[in-house]
Amino acid sequence: MDYKGYTEYTFANDVEMANFYENMAENSLGLMVNEYCLLYSHDGVLVDKIKWDGIKNIAVTYKAINNDWFSKIKPINIEQELAFDMLQDKNTTIKLVTGRMGSGKTYLTVCHALQALKQNKFDKIIYLRNNVSVKDVPEIGYLPGTELEKICNFALPVADALGGKDGLNILMMQGKLEIVPLGFIRGRDFKNSAIIVSEAENLTAQHVQLIIGRVGEGSTLYFDGDIKQVDKKIFETNNGITKAIDVLKGNRLFGYVQLQKTERSETAALADLFD
Numbered sequence: 001m002d003y004k005g006y007t008e009y010t011f012a013n014d015v016e017m018a019n020f021y022e023n024m025a026e027n028s029l030g031l032m033v034n035e036y037c038l039l040y041s042h043d044g045v046l047v048d049k050i051k052w053d054g055i056k057n058i059a060v061t062y063k064a065i066n067n068d069w070f071s072k073i074k075p076i077n078i079e080q081e082l083a084f085d086m087l088q089d090k091n092t093t094i095k096l097v098t099g100r101m102g103s104g105k106t107y108l109t110v111c112h113a114l115q116a117l118k119q120n121k122f123d124k125i126i127y128l129r130n131n132v133s134v135k136d137v138p139e140i141g142y143l144p145g146t147e148l149e150k151i152c153n154f155a156l157p158v159a160d161a162l163g164g165k166d167g168l169n170i171l172m173m174q175g176k177l178e179i180v181p182l183g184f185i186r187g188r189d190f191k192n193s194a195i196i197v198s199e200a201e202n203l204t205a206q207h208v209q210l211i212i213g214r215v216g217e218g219s220t221l222y223f224d225g226d227i228k229q230v231d232k233k234i235f236e237t238n239n240g241i242t243k244a245i246d247v248l249k250g251n252r253l254f255g256y257v258q259l260q261k262t263e264r265s266e267t268a269a270l271a272d273l274f275d
Contacts, residue, residue: 080108094253095223098224197211202232
């Protein structure tokens with residue numbers, strides 16, 4: 001999977017750079033629709049971040065996000081800047097962020113969906129996740145507690161962004177959050193919703209096709225995942241993320257950014273040494 005949602009280009013000289021900016025309506029870099037490009041001067045200095053929107057090259061623009069649920073969040077590396085721009089693009093309805101452990105893919109995706117909910121861009125959040133255990137970890141059996149308490153365990157990434165399970169419960173009681181097991185989405189029509197699909201590496205192409213087919217009017221689909229963290233053999237040969245990128249790249253409704261750097265902590269970055 002070579003497509004990352006962005007590429008890099010170094011101008012040969014100042015004349016080529018000037019010609020590029022004089023002809024922003026030309027796709028001179030051969031970018032796909034919604035593909036980003038990091039532009040470098042001939043001496044290797046990063047000079048710009050742009051995206052081809054299908055009509056012209058446009059600058060990367062984004063805003064930091066914050067609300068009552070979480071404090072101000074802003075990008076902390078270049079790839080996250082691209083992800084912010086993509087997640088805030090009102091013209092894309094299928095958004096995918098992938099990346100290694102600790103890159104921020106899940107947190108940034110969830111927080112942007114929550115921000116959109118807070119701004120009344122959606123009526124509710126639909127949280128989907130395939131119930132797949134971590135590889136080589138035995139099943140823990142039936143969980144104790146009420147149905148609500150059990151189902152909340154599937155949405156802990158949302159709870160983290162809300163400051164804990166209390167925030168999760170409040171949203172559910174307000175009718176602004178619905179946690180839906182993957183096996184129960186056939187026949188559903190999710191309208192005016194932010195649909196979050198976490199750990200999407202544990203989906204087959206058929207799963208992703210089914211999920212996309214549930215997206216109703218006024219809804220946006222947010223995927224996050226890491227194909228290096230698949231937990232069952234089937235996802236190694238039939239991976240929904242890989243298929244989605246292959247099928248949807250270049251589509252005007254699809255946005256994608258791959259995050260490369262671990263940002264959780266210096267300690268978390270040591271996990272990369274095990275690859």
